[in-house]
Amino acid sequence: MSLRHGLLGLLADGPASGYDLLRRFDNSLVNVWPASQSQLSPELNKLARDGRVEVVEEGGRHRKTYGITEAGRAELRHWLVEVPPVRAPRSEALLRVFFLRTLDPDEARGYLRKEAAAYRGWLDHLEQLRDELPWSDSGFDRFGRIALESGIRTAAALIEWAEWAEHETEHRPAGP
Amino acid sequence: MSLRHGLLGLLADGPASGYDLLRRFDNSLVNVWPASQSQLSPELNKLARDGRVEVVEEGGRHRKTYGITEAGRAELRHWLVEVPPVRAPRSEALLRVFFLRTLDPDEARGYLRKEAAAYRGWLDHLEQLRDELPWSDSGFDRFGRIALESGIRTAAALIEWAEWAEHETEHRPAGP
DNA sequence: GTGGTCATGTAATACGTTACATGATTTC
Protein backbone atom coordinates (compact mmCIF):
# COMPACT_ATOMS: atom_id res chain seq x y z
CA MET A 1 0.00 0.00 0.00
CA SER A 2 2.99 2.28 -0.29
CA LEU A 3 1.96 3.76 -3.60
CA ARG A 4 -1.32 4.76 -2.04
CA HIS A 5 0.41 6.52 0.82
CA GLY A 6 3.00 7.99 -1.48
CA LEU A 7 0.19 9.68 -3.36
CA LEU A 8 -1.45 10.88 -0.17
CA GLY A 9 1.89 12.21 1.06
CA LEU A 10 2.48 14.17 -2.12
CA LEU A 11 -1.06 15.52 -2.12
CA ALA A 12 -0.59 16.67 1.47
CA ASP A 13 1.66 19.32 -0.09
CA GLY A 14 -1.10 20.63 -2.29
CA PRO A 15 -3.56 19.60 -5.02
CA ALA A 16 -2.24 18.02 -8.18
CA SER A 17 -3.29 15.99 -11.19
CA GLY A 18 -2.14 12.44 -11.85
CA TYR A 19 0.25 13.86 -14.38
CA ASP A 20 1.70 16.31 -11.85
CA LEU A 21 2.01 13.54 -9.32
CA LEU A 22 3.88 11.38 -11.78
CA ARG A 23 6.45 14.13 -12.21
CA ARG A 24 6.69 14.59 -8.45
CA PHE A 25 7.35 10.88 -8.14
CA ASP A 26 9.99 11.05 -10.83
CA ASN A 27 11.67 14.09 -9.33
CA SER A 28 11.79 13.30 -5.70
CA LEU A 29 10.59 9.82 -4.83
CA VAL A 30 12.04 7.90 -7.74
CA ASN A 31 15.03 6.74 -5.72
CA VAL A 32 12.96 5.27 -2.95
CA TRP A 33 9.68 4.37 -4.64
CA PRO A 34 9.44 4.46 -8.43
CA ALA A 35 5.95 4.55 -9.91
CA SER A 36 4.56 4.47 -13.41
CA GLN A 37 1.72 6.45 -14.88
CA SER A 38 -0.38 3.36 -15.42
CA GLN A 39 -0.28 2.71 -11.71
CA LEU A 40 -1.35 6.18 -10.66
CA SER A 41 -4.51 6.26 -12.71
CA PRO A 42 -6.38 3.41 -11.05
CA GLU A 43 -4.91 4.16 -7.63
CA LEU A 44 -6.17 7.74 -7.69
CA ASN A 45 -9.62 6.55 -8.68
CA LYS A 46 -9.54 4.09 -5.82
CA LEU A 47 -8.48 6.80 -3.38
CA ALA A 48 -11.34 8.95 -4.67
CA ARG A 49 -13.85 6.12 -4.20
CA ASP A 50 -12.54 5.69 -0.67
CA GLY A 51 -12.96 9.38 0.05
CA ARG A 52 -9.24 9.93 0.68
CA VAL A 53 -8.92 12.40 -2.18
CA GLU A 54 -11.43 14.37 -4.21
CA VAL A 55 -11.47 16.07 -7.56
CA VAL A 56 -11.18 19.77 -6.78
CA GLU A 57 -11.00 20.99 -10.35
CA GLU A 58 -11.53 19.70 -13.86
CA GLY A 59 -9.48 21.49 -16.49
CA GLY A 60 -8.97 21.02 -20.18
CA ARG A 61 -7.34 17.93 -21.66
CA HIS A 62 -9.26 15.65 -19.31
CA ARG A 63 -7.21 17.05 -16.49
CA LYS A 64 -8.51 16.26 -13.02
CA THR A 65 -6.90 18.00 -10.10
CA TYR A 66 -7.06 16.01 -6.89
CA GLY A 67 -6.93 17.32 -3.36
CA ILE A 68 -6.44 15.35 -0.18
CA THR A 69 -9.41 15.13 2.19
CA GLU A 70 -9.46 15.07 5.96
CA ALA A 71 -9.96 11.31 5.79
CA GLY A 72 -6.91 11.14 3.53
CA ARG A 73 -4.78 13.10 5.97
CA ALA A 74 -5.97 10.87 8.78
CA GLU A 75 -5.02 7.75 6.85
CA LEU A 76 -1.60 9.17 5.99
CA ARG A 77 -1.00 10.05 9.60
CA HIS A 78 -2.15 6.67 10.81
CA TRP A 79 0.19 4.97 8.35
CA LEU A 80 3.14 7.08 9.44
CA VAL A 81 2.60 6.81 13.16
CA GLU A 82 0.95 3.48 13.80
CA VAL A 83 1.84 1.06 11.04
CA PRO A 84 5.34 -0.37 11.38
CA PRO A 85 7.26 -0.21 8.09
CA VAL A 86 7.72 -3.45 6.22
CA ARG A 87 11.37 -4.18 5.89
CA ALA A 88 11.70 -6.41 2.86
CA PRO A 89 15.31 -6.03 1.93
CA ARG A 90 15.13 -8.26 -1.15
CA SER A 91 18.37 -7.75 -2.99
CA GLU A 92 19.04 -9.48 -6.24
CA ALA A 93 22.62 -8.24 -6.22
CA LEU A 94 23.21 -9.89 -2.86
CA LEU A 95 21.45 -13.09 -3.84
CA ARG A 96 24.02 -13.48 -6.58
CA VAL A 97 26.83 -13.25 -4.07
CA PHE A 98 25.72 -16.56 -2.56
CA PHE A 99 26.25 -18.22 -5.91
CA LEU A 100 29.63 -16.75 -6.79
CA ARG A 101 31.16 -20.01 -5.60
CA THR A 102 29.93 -21.60 -8.82
CA LEU A 103 32.20 -19.29 -10.83
CA ASP A 104 35.97 -19.19 -11.20
CA PRO A 105 37.62 -17.02 -8.55
CA ASP A 106 38.55 -14.50 -11.23
CA GLU A 107 35.00 -14.21 -12.43
CA ALA A 108 33.73 -13.85 -8.89
CA ARG A 109 36.16 -11.01 -8.29
CA GLY A 110 35.04 -9.44 -11.56
CA TYR A 111 31.46 -9.47 -10.32
CA LEU A 112 32.42 -7.79 -7.06
CA ARG A 113 34.50 -5.22 -8.90
CA LYS A 114 31.53 -4.37 -11.09
CA GLU A 115 29.38 -4.12 -8.00
CA ALA A 116 31.78 -1.65 -6.45
CA ALA A 117 31.72 0.42 -9.64
CA ALA A 118 27.93 0.36 -9.77
CA TYR A 119 27.64 1.54 -6.18
CA ARG A 120 30.21 4.24 -6.90
CA GLY A 121 28.09 5.41 -9.81
CA TRP A 122 25.05 5.49 -7.59
CA LEU A 123 26.92 7.45 -4.93
CA ASP A 124 28.12 9.97 -7.52
CA HIS A 125 24.58 10.40 -8.72
CA LEU A 126 23.22 11.00 -5.24
CA GLU A 127 26.01 13.40 -4.30
CA GLN A 128 25.33 15.33 -7.45
CA LEU A 129 21.68 15.59 -6.49
CA ARG A 130 22.67 16.80 -3.05
CA ASP A 131 25.04 19.42 -4.43
CA GLU A 132 23.04 20.63 -7.40
CA LEU A 133 19.45 20.58 -6.35
CA PRO A 134 17.96 23.89 -5.31
CA TRP A 135 17.19 22.94 -1.76
CA SER A 136 14.77 25.17 0.06
CA ASP A 137 14.09 25.29 3.75
CA SER A 138 10.64 23.77 3.26
CA GLY A 139 9.73 20.67 5.20
CA PHE A 140 9.59 18.73 1.97
CA ASP A 141 13.13 19.59 0.99
CA ARG A 142 14.49 19.14 4.50
CA PHE A 143 13.26 15.62 4.77
CA GLY A 144 14.11 14.95 1.16
CA ARG A 145 17.69 15.83 2.00
CA ILE A 146 17.59 13.55 5.01
CA ALA A 147 16.33 10.68 2.86
CA LEU A 148 19.04 11.40 0.31
CA GLU A 149 21.67 11.24 3.02
CA SER A 150 20.48 7.74 3.84
CA GLY A 151 21.17 6.67 0.27
CA ILE A 152 24.56 8.33 0.28
CA ARG A 153 25.66 6.59 3.45
CA THR A 154 24.34 3.24 2.29
CA ALA A 155 26.11 3.56 -1.05
CA ALA A 156 29.36 4.50 0.66
CA ALA A 157 29.11 1.48 2.95
CA LEU A 158 28.42 -0.82 0.02
CA ILE A 159 31.41 0.47 -1.96
CA GLU A 160 33.65 -0.35 0.95
CA TRP A 161 31.99 -3.70 1.36
CA ALA A 162 32.42 -4.65 -2.31
CA GLU A 163 36.09 -3.67 -2.23
CA TRP A 164 36.62 -5.62 0.96
CA ALA A 165 34.77 -8.60 -0.51
CA GLU A 166 36.87 -8.55 -3.67
CA HIS A 167 40.00 -8.57 -1.57
CA GLU A 168 38.53 -11.28 0.63
CA THR A 169 38.22 -13.68 -2.29
CA GLU A 170 41.85 -13.23 -3.25
CA HIS A 171 44.75 -15.40 -2.17
CA ARG A 172 42.59 -18.13 -0.76
CA PRO A 173 41.94 -21.56 -2.14
CA ALA A 174 38.31 -22.59 -2.24
CA GLY A 175 37.30 -25.00 0.47
CA PRO A 176 35.40 -28.26 -0.13
CA MET B 1 13.41 -14.18 -12.30
CA SER B 2 15.45 -14.21 -9.11
CA LEU B 3 13.52 -17.02 -7.52
CA ARG B 4 14.28 -19.16 -10.53
CA HIS B 5 17.99 -18.46 -10.25
CA GLY B 6 17.91 -18.79 -6.51
CA LEU B 7 16.64 -22.33 -6.96
CA LEU B 8 19.26 -23.10 -9.61
CA GLY B 9 21.96 -21.70 -7.36
CA LEU B 10 20.91 -23.87 -4.46
CA LEU B 11 20.63 -26.94 -6.65
CA ALA B 12 24.14 -26.30 -7.94
CA ASP B 13 25.21 -27.46 -4.48
CA GLY B 14 23.50 -30.80 -4.87
CA PRO B 15 20.09 -32.40 -5.50
CA ALA B 16 17.20 -31.55 -3.22
CA SER B 17 13.42 -31.68 -3.01
CA GLY B 18 11.21 -28.61 -2.96
CA TYR B 19 10.87 -29.12 0.73
CA ASP B 20 14.64 -29.21 1.22
CA LEU B 21 14.99 -26.12 -0.92
CA LEU B 22 12.44 -24.28 1.15
CA ARG B 23 14.52 -24.96 4.24
CA ARG B 24 17.66 -23.86 2.46
CA PHE B 25 15.92 -20.64 1.54
CA ASP B 26 14.80 -20.13 5.10
CA ASN B 27 18.23 -20.87 6.51
CA SER B 28 20.52 -18.99 4.28
CA LEU B 29 18.75 -16.84 1.71
CA VAL B 30 15.89 -15.56 3.82
CA ASN B 31 17.64 -12.26 4.51
CA VAL B 32 18.22 -11.46 0.87
CA TRP B 33 15.43 -13.28 -0.94
CA PRO B 34 12.57 -14.77 1.06
CA ALA B 35 10.46 -17.41 -0.69
CA SER B 36 7.37 -19.34 0.26
CA GLN B 37 6.55 -22.97 -0.37
CA SER B 38 3.70 -22.12 -2.69
CA GLN B 39 6.13 -20.32 -4.95
CA LEU B 40 8.62 -23.15 -5.15
CA SER B 41 6.17 -25.77 -6.34
CA PRO B 42 5.18 -24.19 -9.66
CA GLU B 43 8.64 -22.73 -10.25
CA LEU B 44 10.32 -26.12 -9.94
CA ASN B 45 7.84 -27.61 -12.38
CA LYS B 46 8.56 -24.80 -14.78
CA LEU B 47 12.30 -25.33 -14.44
CA ALA B 48 11.76 -29.03 -15.14
CA ARG B 49 9.67 -28.26 -18.23
CA ASP B 50 12.47 -25.98 -19.41
CA GLY B 51 15.05 -28.71 -18.87
CA ARG B 52 16.97 -26.71 -16.26
CA VAL B 53 16.36 -29.29 -13.55
CA GLU B 54 15.25 -32.90 -13.61
CA VAL B 55 13.72 -35.32 -11.16
CA VAL B 56 16.57 -37.57 -10.13
CA GLU B 57 14.66 -39.58 -7.55
CA GLU B 58 11.11 -40.12 -6.38
CA GLY B 59 10.81 -41.15 -2.76
CA GLY B 60 7.91 -41.81 -0.46
CA ARG B 61 5.50 -39.03 0.57
CA HIS B 62 5.34 -37.64 -2.97
CA ARG B 63 8.91 -36.55 -2.57
CA LYS B 64 10.63 -35.56 -5.79
CA THR B 65 14.35 -34.91 -5.64
CA TYR B 66 15.53 -32.43 -8.25
CA GLY B 67 19.00 -32.15 -9.72
CA ILE B 68 20.36 -29.33 -11.83
CA THR B 69 21.11 -30.12 -15.48
CA GLU B 70 23.89 -28.81 -17.68
CA ALA B 71 21.40 -26.41 -19.24
CA GLY B 72 20.52 -25.26 -15.72
CA ARG B 73 24.17 -24.62 -14.85
CA ALA B 74 24.60 -22.73 -18.09
CA GLU B 75 21.61 -20.52 -17.34
CA LEU B 76 22.81 -19.84 -13.81
CA ARG B 77 26.23 -18.93 -15.11
CA HIS B 78 24.79 -16.70 -17.79
CA TRP B 79 22.66 -14.91 -15.22
CA LEU B 80 25.62 -14.37 -12.91
CA VAL B 81 28.09 -13.23 -15.52
CA GLU B 82 26.10 -11.52 -18.25
CA VAL B 83 22.88 -10.16 -16.81
CA PRO B 84 23.38 -6.94 -14.86
CA PRO B 85 21.59 -7.05 -11.50
CA VAL B 86 18.41 -5.02 -11.17
CA ARG B 87 18.89 -2.44 -8.50
CA ALA B 88 15.41 -1.64 -7.26
CA PRO B 89 16.05 -0.08 -3.92
CA ARG B 90 12.39 0.41 -3.05
CA SER B 91 12.27 1.32 0.60
CA GLU B 92 9.01 1.87 2.37
CA ALA B 93 10.86 3.08 5.46
CA LEU B 94 12.60 5.77 3.43
CA LEU B 95 9.45 6.77 1.60
CA ARG B 96 7.94 7.62 4.94
CA VAL B 97 10.81 9.95 5.71
CA PHE B 98 9.67 12.25 2.91
CA PHE B 99 6.35 12.66 4.65
CA LEU B 100 7.58 13.25 8.19
CA ARG B 101 7.03 16.95 7.56
CA THR B 102 3.31 16.30 7.91
CA LEU B 103 3.85 15.25 11.53
CA ASP B 104 4.76 17.25 14.62
CA PRO B 105 8.55 17.51 15.07
CA ASP B 106 8.30 15.30 18.16
CA GLU B 107 6.48 12.61 16.25
CA ALA B 108 8.96 12.80 13.40
CA ARG B 109 11.81 12.33 15.84
CA GLY B 110 9.93 9.43 17.38
CA TYR B 111 9.75 7.76 13.99
CA LEU B 112 13.48 8.18 13.43
CA ARG B 113 14.24 6.89 16.89
CA LYS B 114 12.18 3.79 16.20
CA GLU B 115 13.99 3.38 12.91
CA ALA B 116 17.34 3.48 14.67
CA ALA B 117 16.13 0.86 17.13
CA ALA B 118 14.84 -1.37 14.34
CA TYR B 119 18.13 -1.21 12.47
CA ARG B 120 19.95 -1.94 15.71
CA GLY B 121 17.80 -5.02 16.18
CA TRP B 122 18.58 -6.11 12.66
CA LEU B 123 22.30 -5.58 13.22
CA ASP B 124 22.19 -7.61 16.44
CA HIS B 125 20.47 -10.39 14.59
CA LEU B 126 23.02 -10.46 11.80
CA GLU B 127 25.97 -10.28 14.17
CA GLN B 128 24.53 -13.16 16.10
CA LEU B 129 24.29 -15.16 12.90
CA ARG B 130 27.88 -14.32 12.11
CA ASP B 131 29.10 -15.33 15.54
CA GLU B 132 26.97 -18.39 16.15
CA LEU B 133 26.65 -20.10 12.82
CA PRO B 134 28.90 -23.09 12.27
CA TRP B 135 30.83 -21.63 9.33
CA SER B 136 32.76 -24.05 7.24
CA ASP B 137 35.40 -23.29 4.66
CA SER B 138 33.08 -24.35 1.83
CA GLY B 139 32.42 -21.95 -0.99
CA PHE B 140 28.82 -21.70 0.08
CA ASP B 141 29.68 -20.59 3.58
CA ARG B 142 32.46 -18.28 2.45
CA PHE B 143 30.20 -16.32 0.18
CA GLY B 144 27.36 -16.54 2.66
CA ARG B 145 29.62 -14.81 5.16
CA ILE B 146 30.50 -12.17 2.60
CA ALA B 147 26.81 -11.52 1.91
CA LEU B 148 26.16 -11.33 5.64
CA GLU B 149 28.90 -8.76 6.02
CA SER B 150 27.09 -6.59 3.49
CA GLY B 151 23.98 -6.60 5.67
CA ILE B 152 26.02 -5.85 8.77
CA ARG B 153 27.72 -2.85 7.21
CA THR B 154 24.47 -1.54 5.76
CA ALA B 155 22.70 -1.86 9.09
CA ALA B 156 25.54 -0.07 10.88
CA ALA B 157 25.42 2.78 8.37
CA LEU B 158 21.65 3.08 8.75
CA ILE B 159 21.83 3.20 12.54
CA GLU B 160 24.23 6.10 12.32
CA TRP B 161 22.07 7.74 9.70
CA ALA B 162 18.90 7.46 11.79
CA GLU B 163 20.66 8.91 14.82
CA TRP B 164 22.09 11.73 12.74
CA ALA B 165 18.66 12.35 11.20
CA GLU B 166 16.97 12.49 14.58
CA HIS B 167 19.49 15.04 15.73
CA GLU B 168 19.11 16.93 12.46
CA THR B 169 15.42 17.53 13.09
CA GLU B 170 16.08 18.99 16.51
CA HIS B 171 16.48 22.66 17.34
CA ARG B 172 15.29 23.88 13.99
CA PRO B 173 12.03 25.55 13.16
CA ALA B 174 10.27 24.15 10.11
CA GLY B 175 10.53 26.26 7.02
CA PRO B 176 7.59 27.35 4.88
C1' DG C 1 -5.26 -44.09 16.09
C1' DT C 2 -3.74 -39.41 16.68
C1' DG C 3 -0.77 -35.75 16.12
C1' DG C 4 3.39 -34.11 14.02
C1' DT C 5 6.22 -33.60 10.21
C1' DC C 6 7.18 -34.35 5.42
C1' DA C 7 5.65 -33.08 0.90
C1' DT C 8 3.37 -31.06 -3.13
C1' DG C 9 -0.03 -28.49 -5.20
C1' DT C 10 -3.97 -24.86 -6.29
C1' DA C 11 -6.70 -20.59 -5.82
C1' DA C 12 -7.57 -15.82 -4.73
C1' DT C 13 -5.67 -11.56 -4.30
C1' DA C 14 -2.47 -7.78 -4.75
C1' DC C 15 1.06 -5.19 -6.85
C1' DG C 16 4.18 -3.72 -10.54
C1' DT C 17 5.75 -3.50 -15.55
C1' DT C 18 5.15 -2.85 -20.36
C1' DA C 19 2.55 -1.77 -24.03
C1' DC C 20 -1.17 0.18 -26.06
C1' DA C 21 -5.37 3.30 -26.87
C1' DT C 22 -7.38 7.67 -26.87
C1' DG C 23 -7.86 12.32 -27.25
C1' DA C 24 -7.03 17.54 -26.06
C1' DT C 25 -4.07 21.52 -26.27
C1' DT C 26 -0.05 24.12 -27.45
C1' DT C 27 3.79 25.44 -30.44
C1' DC C 28 5.95 26.14 -34.66
Next chain:
DNA sequence: GAAATCATGTAACGTATTACATGACCAC
Protein backbone atom coordinates in the same frame (compact mmCIF):
# COMPACT_ATOMS: atom_id res chain seq x y z
C1' DG D 1 -1.59 21.34 -39.90
C1' DA D 2 2.13 18.54 -37.80
C1' DA D 3 4.63 17.50 -33.88
C1' DA D 4 5.27 17.74 -29.13
C1' DT D 5 3.34 17.65 -24.84
C1' DC D 6 -0.41 17.14 -21.65
C1' DA D 7 -3.55 13.83 -19.74
C1' DT D 8 -6.10 9.65 -18.49
C1' DG D 9 -7.21 5.06 -18.94
C1' DT D 10 -7.08 -0.27 -20.06
C1' DA D 11 -5.12 -4.89 -20.92
C1' DA D 12 -1.78 -8.55 -20.59
C1' DC D 13 1.60 -10.47 -18.05
C1' DG D 14 4.78 -11.74 -14.28
C1' DT D 15 5.57 -12.34 -9.58
C1' DA D 16 4.66 -12.39 -4.42
C1' DT D 17 1.44 -13.35 -0.37
C1' DT D 18 -1.98 -15.85 2.04
C1' DA D 19 -4.88 -19.43 2.62
C1' DC D 20 -6.39 -23.75 1.68
C1' DA D 21 -6.40 -28.83 0.01
C1' DT D 22 -4.43 -33.23 -0.06
C1' DG D 23 -2.11 -36.99 1.36
C1' DA D 24 2.04 -40.05 3.05
C1' DC D 25 4.81 -41.52 6.74
C1' DC D 26 6.46 -41.70 11.57
C1' DA D 27 6.42 -41.77 16.62
C1' DC D 28 3.92 -42.47 20.55
